Amino acid sequence: MPTVLRHGPYWFFFCSNEAGAPMHVHVARDRDVAKFWLEPVRLQRSSGFRRAEINRISNLVEEHLEEIIEAWHGHFGT
Numbered sequence: 001m002p003t004v005l006r007h008g009p010y011w012f013f014f015c016s017n018e019a020g021a022p023m024h025v026h027v028a029r030d031r032d033v034a035k036f037w038l039e040p041v042r043l044q045r046s047s048g049f050r051r052a053e054i055n056r057i058s059n060l061v062e063e064h065l066e067e068i069i070e071a072w073h074g075h076f077g078t
Contacts, residue, residue: 001026004071007060012068019076025068027057036061038069 005012009029018024023038032048034057041061046054061068072078 002071002075004068005064007064010057010060012061012064014072014075016075019078023069023072025061025072027061029053038065038072041065 001013001015003011003013004025011028012025013028015026024044025036025038027034027036029049032046032053034046034049034054035044036042036058037044038061041058043054043058049057
């Protein structure tokens with residue numbers, strides 16, 4: 001699972017077996033995980049995060065969107 005970004009307690013990463021899926025990023029902190037679609041940025045699913053934290057993470061995805069999309073294309077070769 002390639003790391004895209006680390007920001008504070010959050011780890012942003014891709015799962016290498018998901019090349020055929022729409023662009024997205026996974027985010028984890030401890031045992032909590034979430035998945036965000038990238039175009040447009042929206043929560044796909046979450047396990048463990050509270051709503052306020054999801055909002056913070058969503059803002060981080062928006063702030064780093066260009067970097068995340070570039071990493072997606074670089075990793076999956078699209």
